[in-house]
Amino acid sequence: MRIFTVIGARPQFVKAAVVSRALIQKAEASEFMVHTGQHFDENMSKVFFDEMEISPPAANLGISGGGHGSMTGQMLIRIEEMLVEQKPDWVLVYGDTNSTLAGALAASKLNIPCAHVEAGLRSDNRRMPEEINRILVDHSCDLLFAPTEVAFERLEKEGIGRDRIIRTGDVMLDAALLFGERAKERSTILENLGLQEKGFALCTLHRAENVDSKEILQGLMEGLGEVARSLPIILPLHPRTKSRMEQFGLSDSLHDGIRLIEPVGYLDVLRLESSSSVVITDSGGMQKEAFFQKVPCVTLRTETEWIELLPGGYNRLARPMVDSIPCKVEEALSAELDWAVELYGDGHSSDAIALCLKNALK
Ligand code: UDP
Numbered sequence: 176m177r178i179f180t181v182i183g184a185r186p187q188f189v190k191a192a193v194v195s196r197a198l199i200q201k202a203e204a205s206e207f208m209v210h211t212g213q214h215f216d217e218n219m220s221k222v223f224f225d226e227m228e229i230s231p232p233a234a235n236l237g238i239s240g241g242g243h244g245s246m247t248g249q250m251l252i253r254i255e256e257m258l259v260e261q262k263p264d265w266v267l268v269y270g271d272t273n274s275t276l277a278g279a280l281a282a283s284k285l286n287i288p289c290a291h292v293e294a295g296l297r298s299d300n301r302r303m304p305e306e307i308n309r310i311l312v313d314h315s316c317d318l319l320f321a322p323t324e325v326a327f328e329r330l331e332k333e334g335i336g337r338d339r340i341i342r343t344g345d346v347m348l349d350a351a352l353l354f355g356e357r358a359k360e361r362s363t364i365l366e367n368l369g370l371q372e373k374g375f376a377l378c379t380l381h382r383a384e385n386v387d388s389k390e391i392l393q394g395l396m397e398g399l400g401e402v403a404r405s406l407p408i409i410l411p412l413h414p415r416t417k418s419r420m421e422q423f424g425l426s427d428s429l430h431d432g433i434r435l436i437e438p439v440g441y442l443d444v445l446r447l448e449s450s451s452s453v454v455i456t457d458s459g460g461m462q463k464e465a466f467f468q469k470v471p472c473v474t475l476r477t478e479t480e481w482i483e484l485l486p487g488g489y490n491r492l493a494r495p496m497v498d499s500i501p502c503k504v505e506e507a508l509s510a511e512l513d514w515a516v517e518l519y520g521d522g523h524s525s526d527a528i529a530l531c532l533k534n535a536l537k
Pocket of ligand 1: 185189441
């Protein structure tokens with residue numbers, strides 16, 4: 176079986192790391208991996224290939240920046256050329272970025288079967304560029320791997336035939352389990368930063384709707400500043416957020432308790448997550464990783480696609496406003512939570528995906 180994988184952004188490296196292993200070990204597949212270049216900084220890309228032992232991509236298209244249309248269009252052109260040449264059995268795409276959309280569109284126009292890992296996620300906020308990507312990709316793909324029950328039901332509700340949807344669990348749980356021990360052994364991030372176990376909050380922030388408006392970003396930083404009065408915050412700064420902070424002149428007015436650091440690798444982030452007392456984020460992946468590490472989470476958004484985390488109190492939404500953030504963090508820190516629930520499968524979702532792709536060809 177010949178797989179043509181398209182990835183380009185940080186969360187996709189994490190997901191592909193475990194699926195690629197399974198494709199080789201469980202399905203004897205060969206993989207041609209294309210990195211679109213959407214994320215290119217060493218600490219947003221290369222570190223993941225090194226730490227998670229992902230084979231170097233067969234091609235790096237070097238496409239990043241610019242408008243959504245320009246980026247997606249350039250990717251589409253290049254991926255189509257490569258697909259014509261490679262003639263794979265499957266195209267495999269992950270998540271909800273422009274790279275995902277370009278891969279899925281290129282495959283469907285050439286009638287090459289395409290499978291989507293992390294299908295069926297919806298925020299119901301059509302202003303999010305990721306939401307449009309998810310909908311278009313799910314409706315164009317041949318096989319949809321739904322990580323949760325909610326995602327499975329959503330795809331059915333949208334009229335997608337049952338024969339195209341497979342419940343698999345979430346490959347990010349596989350990754351957290353596989354690399355969690357390694358993170359404990361190898362990561363020295365707590366020592367390097369002089370942090371105490373459970374003595375800090377871990378925060379990340381990068382969604383366009385949060386960081387592209389000066390007013391919203393300022394409100395978020397002020398809200399985090401309130402939290403930082405009693406709990407230090409470690410904030411690995413996404414390149415997009417860094418450039419907006421500089422552009423809006425917000426870098427110098429931060430509360431002293433907010434410590435900005437460069438984005439960290441996967442092993443360091445796992446160690447930071449498991450050692451933090453609360454995760455505060457607008458990341459999709461980190462909402463689940465907090466749950467995997469049994470750490471409560473506050474999501475800096477008005478909605479989330481990972482809604483199964485809300486009823487049990489594992490995650491709570493905070494509006495990007497000064498009063499909402501400290502209040503939700505306080506609630507999260509004092510909540511008694513039952514962590515003995517399985518929402519994301521058994522940690523072997525990647526194996527299920529690999530076998531399913533193989534069996535579907537028979
Ligand atoms: N992550 C990381 N280093 C960081 C921040 C995040 O390795 O400094 C990881 C995080 O643990 C998760 C993934 O990046 O596995 C999530 O990526 P991101 O938040 O960029 O995207 P999203 O999940 O929102 O699509």
